[in-house]
Amino acid sequence: MSDTWRKGFSAPRRRLGSLLRTSPKKLFVLTIAIFFTLCLLAGGSFRARRYYVEKAKQDERIPYHWEKYPRLSGFYHGVRTLVNYTDWVPEQQITEKTKPLIHEVPPMDPVVVNPYPDFSSSEYLQDHHPVQRCYVDENEKFPAPDIFAYPGIPAGMPAPFWGSYESIGVAPDRCWERFGRFGPYGYSYNPAEGGLGLSNNSAHAGAEKVQDMFTKVDYRKVDWSKAQKKCFEKNQKRFDPEAARGDGATEGKKVVKRSAYVLRTWTGYQYTDIQLLSLRAMINELSLKSGGEYDVHLLVHVKDNSIPIWASEEVYNQTIRENVPEEFWGITTLWSEQQMRTYYPGPFPEEENFENHSKSDIHGVYRSAHFALQWFAQQHQEYDFFWNWEMDLRYTGHYYEFHNGISEWAKEQPRKLLWERSSRFWIPGIHGSWSKFSQLVERETMESNEKPVWGPVTFPTSGRGMLPSPKENTPPTKFEEDNFQWGVGEDADLIVFDPLFDPAKTNWVFRRDVSGYNTSLEIPPRRVAIITVARLSRGLLNTMHEETFRMHHTMFPEMWPPTVALHHGYKAVYAPHPVYFDRQWPLDVMDKTFNYPPTPQDSPFGWGEHNMQGGSFYYNAGFSGALWRRWLGANENGEGGKKMEESRSDRMCLRGTLYHPIKSESVE
Incomplete structure (x- = not known):
């Protein structure tokens, strides 16, 4: 033994002897300390044992029925397997599983994606004012950039189970990889040049062709607020009814409607590099490239109610500087729950609430996220529509193409x-075309005992009663006399991305969080769309505002806009955007599970929501984040990443898809 080791070994014995000779008072304190330490150790051991017991129970649970279906792997075929759309066979239809042909390099070249109307054509200019070009920078050196996709689809790529590209006007014959989608926004070039330098760990077969197609923008010097404002001012005639009436030479021009694209964020939110790329894409593709048809806004929730953002411009601006990246300072609007208490004071008494399942405050963002959007819309009546967008959404395709x-x-x-x-849910694989699906719904509705919705819905009220509904929402004819004509060519007041279901037919937990109505009467009829992502018209938001501040009516956020639309006869739709699943569901089982649950408890919007976990869009969809991260080139659950992509068919190339939720993202 070394002397050092001996000294270290004998020192504790000497300290123990000195402890035994100490005073009784010190011994008592020491005994108490040892006792509590042992208790903590025992408690930790107990919690550890309980954790492993619970984990074992989970491992032993009976698998969900969908977990037995085979996994679909075609999502991960890369750009070196691309085929023409006419030659593409979805993985669900492939009877013999064979490896796709893998080329040395991508077998086709990327192309510019331009989904906008031909602004320079004589047909467009006959009805509209000219569109002036918009730029990213104040000196107008860098025009709003193009983005790029491949004009093909990876061999064996699965088809979406719900919705379709053709129906919503999105080109079905192309796919997107990360260099073409995000390269023009700084993904692939170095920070010294104003980019983010995220492509160092990426597979990159053929990527040099994409990078040669765009000019690098130094995004460190971009002020998106100035860019949007200048773009709108240059194109203001397009949106001005007075200018549309013209002076003879320009008489009869159509007015283009404008939208506010409102991203809901909060103080303390961490803006990842991928989030920066996504925000730049939204502003460029929706606002600048369209000639000002959209304005992108950040609506930031100030969580600390003690910060007087309404009382001091200095405090307001400092809060923005501390919580938002500099390039987006000018497009930011702050709000707080304390502010909403003043704006919507109520009262909202508990005795007028049917059931507060969450036990949360009515002015809390969890129960009343719509308060802030209603307030924002009141400050911005210049917009015709308001897109309520969440920060955990991602889209692989072109934003304007999708939204327009x-x-x-x-x-x-x-x-x-x-x-x-x-x-x-429209499942084309079993329902056929949208027309056939519509006929099926008509037949089944007529065979049921339920009365179809036709105009504003009435129900028993008392006390404050109800606001009158807009006259234009009154049906022009009886239901039986209409030949599917009413509403055609009319802008929708509410567009949602999950079905508008009746919560009374489910056990959705917040179905009775309804405030301000007479609780001695039957609960009002309601509708819900899970996830608050939506496009709302100015008229609908104005009615929601009036209902809240005049009538003291409100409901859980996912229920409030659809229900106001139902009560007042607004035009509301669920848009059938493409949704993917990671497993090969039998289509008849999928139809029964999602469209014909045998009991309310089986509803996919109640206890049956586990059925959504393998999808690309829902509040609890696990596949969405996993697929998105793999598309970025990350290693996910031991698969993916640069080495695996290079050894197989290179980076993924996905069709335009809306993903939710994305709770984490990485490019490593």
């Missing part, structure tokens, strides 16, 4: 049986 396509699709939907169609 959905808006136009919704505009062409007739009102007759619209609520009934919007309450179901």
Whole structure:
């Protein structure tokens, strides 16, 4: 033994002897300390044992029925397997599983994606004012950039189970990889050049062709507020009814409607590099490239109610500087729950609430996220529509193509049986075309005993009663006399991304969180769309505001806009955007599970929500985040990453898909 080791070994014995000779008072304190230490150790041991017992129980649980279905793997085929759309066979239809042909390099070149109207065409200029070009920088050196996709699809890529690309006006024959989608926003070039330098760990076969197609922008010097404002000012005639009336030479020009694209964020939110890329994409593709049809806003929840953001411009600006990246300072609006207490004082007495399941405060963001959006809309009546967008959403495709396509699709939907169609999932693999699906809903509705929704819905009220509904929402004819004409060509007041279901037919936990109505009467009829992502018209938001501040009516956030639309006869639709699943569900089982649950408890919007976990869009969808991170090039659950991509078919190339929720993202 070394002397050092001996000294270290004998020292504790000497300290113990000195302790035994200490005073009784010190011994008592020491005994108490030892006792509590042992208790903590025992408690920790107990919690550890309980954790492993619970984990074992979970491991022993009976698997959900969908977990036995085979996994789909075609999502992960890369750019070196691309085929023409006409040659693509979805993985669900492949009978013999064979490896796709893998080329040395991508077999096709990337192309510019331009989903905008031909602003320079004689047809467009006949009806509209000219569109002036917009720039990213104040000196107008860098025009709003293009983005790029491959004109093909990876061999064996699965098809979406719900919705379709063609129906919502999105090109079905292309796919997106990370260099073409995010390269123009700084993904692939170095921070010294104003980029983010995220592509160092990425597989990159053929990526040099994409990078040669765009000019690098130094995003360290970009002020998106100035860029949006200048773009709007240059194109203001397009949106001005007075200018549309013209002076003879320009008479009869159409007014283009404008939208506020409102991203809901909060103090303390961590803006990842991928989030920065996504925000830049939204502003460029929705606002600048469209000639000012959208303005992107950050609506930031100030969680600390003691910060007087309404009383001091200095405090307001300092709060923004501390919580928002500099390039977005100018597009930020702050709000707080304390502010909403003043704006919507109520009263909202508990005795006028049917059931507060969450036991939360009515002014808390959890129960009344819509208060802030209603307030924001009152400050910005210049917009025709407001997109309520969440920070944990991602989209692989082109934002304008997606949002404009959905808006136009919704505009062409007739009102007759619209609520009934919007309450179901359209599964093209079993229902066929949208037209056939619509006929099925019509037949089944007529065979049921339920009365279709037709105009504003009435129900027993007392006390404060109800606001009158807008006259334009009154049906022009009886239900039986309408030949699916009413509503065609009319902009939708509410567009949602999950079905508009009747919570009374489910055991959704917040179905009775209804305030301000007479609780001695039957609960009012309601509708819900899970996830608060939606497009709302100015008229609908104004009615929601009036209902809240005049009538003291409100409901859980996912229930409030659809229910106000139901009560007052607004046009509301569920947009059938493409949704993927990670397993090969039998289509008849999927239809029964999601469209015909045998009991309220089995509803996918209640205890049956586990069925959504393998999907690409829902509040609890686990597949969404996993697929998104793999698309970014990250290693997910031991798969993916640069080495695996290079050894197989290179980086993934996915069709335009809306993902939710994305709770974490990485490019490593």
